[in-house]
Amino acid sequence: MSTDALGPGRLDAQRPAARLRPARLRPGDVVKVGAVGLRTRPLRAFLSALGIAIGIAAMVGVVGISSSSRADLDATLASLGTNxxxxxxxxxxxxxxxxxxxxxxxxxxxxxxxxxxxxxxxxxxxxxxxxxxxxxxxxxxxxxxxxxxxxxxxxxxxxxxxxxxxxxxxxxxxxxxxxxxxxxxxxxxxxxxxxxxxxxxxxxxxxxxxxxxxxxxxxxxxxxxxxxxxxxxxxxxxxxxxxxxxxxxxxxxxxxxxxxxxxxxxxxxxxxxxxSDALAARQATNKALTGMLLGLGAVSLLVGGVGVANTMVISVLERRSEIGLRRSLGATRGQIRTQFLAESLLLSALGGAGGALLGALVTGGYAVSQGWPAVIPAWAVAGGMAATLLIGAVAGLYPAVRASRLSPTEALATP
Known part of the structure; x- marks a missing residue:
């Protein structure tokens, strides 16, 4: 039988289908995709960010109040002639x-x-x-x-x-x-x-x-x-x-x-x-306050990280159908990982920024009420934000990897 008898349609059907390349996500697209979970579940996102904010606010507030108290103590000791x-x-x-x-x-x-x-x-x-x-x-x-x-x-x-x-x-x-x-x-x-x-x-x-x-x-x-x-x-x-x-x-x-x-x-x-002996007392006080700040800051950040991890794990479990649909439409495993990591980082950033602002307000209000100079170290705010993003990335890594490993059929079959 000649190929003419098959017709052009039959010939096209026998050709191998061209492979489609998945679209690459630009930075703006990554942010939009990562914010999907925050927009669709605003109450959960707010409560999760609030948990992070409370932890960061506690760290910034403790550092700020202690630094303000230390500044007042330094001024008092300086008036006693330590130098x-x-x-x-x-x-x-x-x-x-x-x-x-x-x-x-x-x-x-x-x-x-x-x-x-x-x-x-x-x-x-x-x-x-x-x-x-x-x-x-x-x-x-x-x-x-x-x-x-x-x-x-x-x-x-x-x-x-x-x-x-x-x-x-x-x-x-x-x-x-x-x-x-x-x-x-x-x-x-x-x-x-x-x-x-x-x-x-x-x-x-x-x-x-x-x-x-x-x-x-x-x-x-x-x-x-x-x-x-x-x-x-x-x-x-x-x-x-x-x-x-x-x-x-x-x-x-x-x-x-x-x-x-x-x-x-x-x-x-x-x-x-x-x-003056007050100088030795001043140095000992500074060392004690520094150790206390580091300990409280570490605990606050740990609590915030646990909250982010918990939120992201639950988010992956609840959105299996969404993950399966995206995979079926051509999303790669890397894009799924990027989506959930971006969501985790956005959640951490929102909580960290809100916590830093809340901690600064608490510090300023308490310092004014006590007649202290309000001192909020820049390292506390910047370090808190950086640590929050780092912990958010670590906490969101496992859920992101878990989400990317779901096959489209398995994910879509989940009720």
């Missing part, structure tokens, strides 16, 4: 009182971790009286000191009244009294008409300090400018105490070199104070 060191003259080999060099303050300022330096210098034989009618024997234990303008910043001293010395007033007969000195002199507040007698000369009281817990020697002092102390009272310019503030992490290192830096020729004649 304040004092340099003062010791004794010579013969037992006499030593002197710090004239350049001690500037040399200490060259130490890299030192952030602020200031000094006071005792003005010898400059007695302080309320007026000339006071018996010279009744000094009240008040001493006169030349002071640098940056003394308040270095010591943390605060004004109770009036103003502080500056470059201008430091050249004139102006004085700032310590809290105890003002009380003993019977001066309640600083006024332009209030004067005291220092070294036989009248000085106008322009300010009164509040009690200075970090530098109690200032409470019984009458502080005057460095220039006027030299010109009017014969001050020799040698500092009596040098105050330094440095980075918390470098306090011990700074202390180790302070003596040799302040007096290179005679470092054994220099006394350096020890850093």
């Amino acid at each position: 304040l060191l004092k340099v003062s003259p010791g004794q010579t080999l013969t037992g006499e009182k030593a002197k710090l060099p004239l350049e001690a303050e500037s040399m200490v300022a060259r130490i890299a971790p030192v952030r602020s330096v200031s000094a006071v210098g005792l003005v010898e034989d400059a007695k302080v009286y309320r007026n000339r009618k006071i018996d010279q024997a009744e000094t009240g234990g008040i001493a006169a000191y030349a002071a640098r303008p940056g003394l308040r910043e270095a010591t943390g001293a605060k004004l109770a009244s009036g103003t502080w010395l500056n470059d201008a007033t430091g050249t004139y007969p102006a004085a700032v009294l310590g809290a105890s000195a003002a009380e003993r002199l019977g001066i309640g507040r600083a006024t332009p008409n209030t004067q005291v007698l220092i070294g036989g000369r009248e000085f106008t009281v322009i300010g009164i300090l509040a009690p200075a817990p970090l530098a109690p020697e200032l409470d019984k002092a009458a502080l005057i400018g460095w220039p006027v102390a030299k010109s009017a009272l014969g001050f020799d310019g040698h500092p009596t105490t040098v105050y330094t503030r440095s980075d918390d992490s470098a306090v011990e290192d700074v202390r180790a070199v302070l003596g040799a830096t302040a007096n290179p020729e005679q470092p054994n004649e220099v006394d350096v104070s020890r850093p």
